[in-house]
Amino acid sequence: MNATTAVTVRVPAKVNLQLAVGPARDDGYHGLVNVFHAVSLFDEVTVSAAPDLRPGTAALSVDGDRPDHVARVPLDDGNLAARAAALLARExxxxxxxxxxxxxxxxxxxxxAGGSADAAAALVACNTLWGGGVSRTRLLELAADLGSDVPFPLLGRTAVGTGRGERLAPVPVRGTFHWVFxxxxxxxxxxxxxxxxxxxxPDAPQPRLDEELVAALAAGDALRLGAALGNDLQRAALSLRPGLGAVLDVGRDAGALGAIVSGSGPTCAFLVGSPDRARELAAALRDSKECADAVIAHGPVPGATVV
Ligand code: ATP
Structure with missing residues (x-):
């Protein structure tokens, strides 16, 4: 495809290494301390000019290896990628x-955060397609308007989000960590x-960044990181989906260094020490029949990138 008429952006998924959730605020949002980590599961978002459509409007299509997941992606203006294109078009x-x-x-x-990742990718792709007029700083602001999880996939790597999760600061990481989802x-x-x-x-305390987690990331120490992983939403996700407890147990019994529900779930994330251990753990999870499938990834990886 010609780069002037079509632009493809590759964008990573995230796992939350720490998700500390404070009490609900007056505006309905929760105060968060959210350590985002970008992993090598990627969506690709391709945009091309459609002169038959009004500026800022979008016609969507979707594909993917998992039909049950693809079927749940909205193809109307409820899709976060379409909302991103409309927002960027306004300026x-x-x-x-x-x-x-x-x-x-x-x-x-x-x-x-797949929908948020697609929104971030659509911002980058449309900005490139339309001539790159909007600065990176402004793209990050537009991303925050679209949703708390949308700025991070623009950055990628590892970052801590505060506020409702959208105010980001990079977190230094040594080396690569290996994951099974x-x-x-x-x-x-x-x-x-x-x-x-x-x-x-109802009595949640104010959230605080876990300094042990930050130290484990800086040291590149998977054992320490596994012990420090934390997700305040895990109990709530397990309450709504009790079967996730058995999934976490399979991973722990198979030797994962850390086992948590990813964000609001229901994906479960397992940290392991090497690519070989990741393959073994994925096989154990699939054999257990406690989950639909298991996939391998590594992190951190870069954010939304034109390919
Ligand atoms: P988060 O972790 O940010 O809460 P999530 O990973 O749990 O999000 P998403 O995959 O982002 O969930 O999808 C949440 C809902 O958003 C879906 O059920 C779907 O209806 C809607 N949605 C809107 N745009 C998209 C998109 N581009 N891809 C997937 N879902 C989308």
Whole structure:
């Protein structure tokens, strides 16, 4: 494809290494300390000019290896990638209508921020297609307007988010960490998981960054990192989906250094010490029949990139 008429952006999924959730604020959001880590599960978002569509409007299509996940992606203006294109068009005089094709590998409604990743990718792709007029700083602001999890996939690597999770600072990491993700049948609604969290934990304290986790990342120490992983939403996700307890147990019994629900779930994340251990753990998870599938990834990886 010609780069002037079509742009493809590759964008990673995230796993939360620490997700500390404070009490609900007056505006309805929760104060968060959220350590995001970008892993090598990538969606690809391709945009091309569609002169038959009004500027800023989008026609969407989607494909991917998992039909049950692909079927849950909305193809109307509820899709975060379409909303990103519309928002960027408002400040881009050269904006056109666009066709947006999503090639999904990130689990849908899986707690790995796939929709947010696609929105970040659409911002970068449309900005490139339309002549790159919007600065990176402004793209990050637009991303924060689209959702708390949208700025991080622009950055990638590892970063701590504060506020409602959208104010980001990079976190230094040494080396590469190896992960296995257990995919679930069906998704979990992030809003429902937060509501369950409020029900279970009405007295949540103010969230704080775990300094031991930060030290483990800087040292590149998988053993320490595994022990420091934490997710305040895990109890709520397990309450709504009790079967995830058995998935976590399979991973722990098979020797994972750390086992947590990813974000709001239902994907479970397992840290291991090497690519070989990752392959073994993925096989153990698949054999257990406690999850729909298991995939291997590593992190940190860069954020949204034009390919
Ligand atoms: P998060 O971790 O940010 O809460 P998630 O990974 O649990 O998100 P997503 O894959 O982002 O969940 O999808 C959540 C819902 O968003 C889906 O059920 C779907 O209806 C909607 N959605 C909107 N745009 C997209 C998109 N581009 N890809 C996937 N889902 C999307």
């Amino acid at each position: 881009t005089p050269t904006a056109t209508g666009v066709r947006i094709h999503l090639s999904k590998a990130i689990p849908v409604a899986g707690g790995m 257990a995919l679930a049948e069906g998704g979990l609604s992030t809003a429902e998981v937060f509501a369950e969290y409020d029900r279970l934990r």
